[in-house]
Amino acid sequence: MNRNRLRTSRRGLTAAALATALLGWPLSAGTVGAQEGPVKIGLFLELTGGSASTTSEASQLGVELAVSEINAAGGIGGRQLQLVVADTQTDATVGVGEMKRLVLQEGVQFVFGPVISQVFMAAAPVVNEAKISSIGSTGSLAITPAFAPYYFSTLINAEVQAKKMVSEAIDVRKAKKVAILSDTGAQAKDFVAAVKKELEARGVELTGTQEYQYRATDMTPQWLALKRGDPDELLFFTSSGEDGGHALKSLSELGWDIHVTGNWSIGAFAEIVEQIAGKEAFQNVTGANYRGFTFCKGGEQPTKYLELVEKTKKFAPDRAARAAMTFVALFYDATYLMKAAVEGSGGKWEGPGIAEWIEKNASSVNGVAGKYTPTSSSHFLYDADAVVTVNPAERGEANIQERADCAK
Structure with a gap:
C-alpha cells in the first residue's frame, strides 16, 4: 500500500465513497457528501516542491481572498464555500492520490489547480469521470477539451x-x-x-x-x-x-x-x-x-490590479509580501468566474453545464487580468489579445x- 492510500485509509472513507472506489469510482459531482450546507471546493496545488515559492502559494491566496468575499456576501445560492486543501508535492503520483481524496472522500464540487501540466495530466481521469469542473494554470497544448472537457487554464499558452x-x-x-x-x-x-x-x-x-x-x-x-x-x-x-x-x-x-x-x-x-x-x-x-x-x-494604469494588491495586503499581509501577485490575481478572477458559471447554470455544479456556460459566456465576466476568450475548441481562458x-x-x-x- 503506498503512502497516499495509507493516508486515505487512515482518514476513513464514507460508505458511499468507499463503495464507489471499489467499483472503480464512477460518480458525478455531488454524489459524495451532503447536498445541503457548505459547498466543498478543492485546492489542488503544488504547495511543496519546485513551484511552491512563486506560484502555488499565491494561487491559494487568490482563491482564499475571493472565497472570503463571496461567503461574506452570502455564498453561492445561499451556501457557503468551504476550501479543502490538497498538496500535490509537485509530483504526479502524489497528485493522483490527492485528487482521488478530494473527489472520493471529501466530495468536492469544484477544483482549483494545479500549476504543473504533468500533474494535471495524470490526475485528469479522476475529475473527468466525476464530471467535476476545474480551473488551473497549466500551459501544455496536450490539455485540450477532448482530453479534459471540464478543465480551463488561466495561463497564456x-x-x-x-x-x-x-x-x-x-x-x-x-x-x-x-x-x-x-x-x-x-x-x-x-x-x-x-x-x-x-x-x-x-x-x-x-x-x-x-x-x-x-x-x-x-x-x-x-x-x-x-x-x-x-x-x-x-x-x-x-x-x-x-x-x-x-x-x-x-x-x-x-x-x-x-x-x-x-x-x-x-x-x-x-x-x-x-x-x-x-x-x-x-x-x-x-x-x-x-x-x-x-x-x-503618464497614461493608462491597471486600476483593478492595484486595488486587488491593496485588498490582498489587508487580507494577509505576511503572505502578500512574498506572493507572486499575478497568480493571486489570476486565481482571484478564476474564483469569481466559477461563481458566475454556477449561477449562470441555475445553481448547478455539474461539470458539463459549467463548462458549456464558460465557453459561451466567460467574456461577460470582468476580471483583473484581462478579457476571457475560451471556446469549445480551446479552454485556455486568454488569447493573444490579452x-x-x-x-x-x-x-x-x-x-x-x-x-x-x-x-x-
Whole structure:
C-alpha cells in the first residue's frame, strides 16, 4: 500500500465513497457528501516542491481572498464555500492520490489547480469521470477539451506566446535571423514547435535551438552554441524566474550584445530575474505579460490590479509580501468566474453545464487580468489579445510593468 492510500485509509472513507472506489469510482459531482450546507471546493496545488515559492502559494491566496468575499456576501445560492486543501508535492503520483481524496472522500464540487501540466495530466481521469469542473494554470497544448472537457487554464499558452514573441522579433525588431533557447519542459517543446511553424510561414531563418535543464545555473554553453549561428535576435522561453535570471546572467557575463525577446516568465517574474542577474541584464531584453498587469507612464494604469494588491495586503499581509501577485490575481478572477458559471447554470455544479456556460459566456465576466476568450475548441481562458510586450526593468507600484508599445 503506498503512502497516499495509507493516508486515505487512515482518514476513513464514507460508505458511499468507499463503495464507489471499489467499483472503480464512477460518480458525478455531488454524489459524495451532503447536498445541503457548505459547498466543498478543492485546492489542488503544488504547495511543496519546485513551484511552491512563486506560484502555488499565491494561487491559494487568490482563491482564499475571493472565497472570503463571496461567503461574506452570502455564498453561492445561499451556501457557503468551504476550501479543502490538497498538496500535490509537485509530483504526479502524489497528485493522483490527492485528487482521488478530494473527489472520493471529501466530495468536492469544484477544483482549483494545479500549476504543473504533468500533474494535471495524470490526475485528469479522476475529475473527468466525476464530471467535476476545474480551473488551473497549466500551459501544455496536450490539455485540450477532448482530453479534459471540464478543465480551463488561466495561463497564456505556449502557442500564444510563440506568436506574440515572433511578431515582436520580426515586425517590431525587424529580425531576419533568430535563435531559440528554452527549457526542456512540455510547454517549452510546444513553444519551439510553434515558433518553427511561424518562422517558416514568414520565411525567416532559424539559426539554432538550444535547451537547458530546469534549475541550471550556467547557460553559457547554450549561448555560445547559438552565437555561432550569428542570429540577430534571441527568443527565450523559460518556466521560472530563477532559470530566467541564471540564463540572462550567463548572457551578460558572456558579453554578447544581442536583443532578447523573452516570454511571459521574464515579465511576470521580473523581480526574481533581476535579483539573480542584476538590472543591467535587462538592458536589451523585453518580456511578455497580461495586459491587466501593465501601464504606460503618464497614461493608462491597471486600476483593478492595484486595488486587488491593496485588498490582498489587508487580507494577509505576511503572505502578500512574498506572493507572486499575478497568480493571486489570476486565481482571484478564476474564483469569481466559477461563481458566475454556477449561477449562470441555475445553481448547478455539474461539470458539463459549467463548462458549456464558460465557453459561451466567460467574456461577460470582468476580471483583473484581462478579457476571457475560451471556446469549445480551446479552454485556455486568454488569447493573444490579452498579452502585451513589456520592458521588465521598468516597473511601477506593485511591480506593474511598462508596456513596450507605449507612446514615447
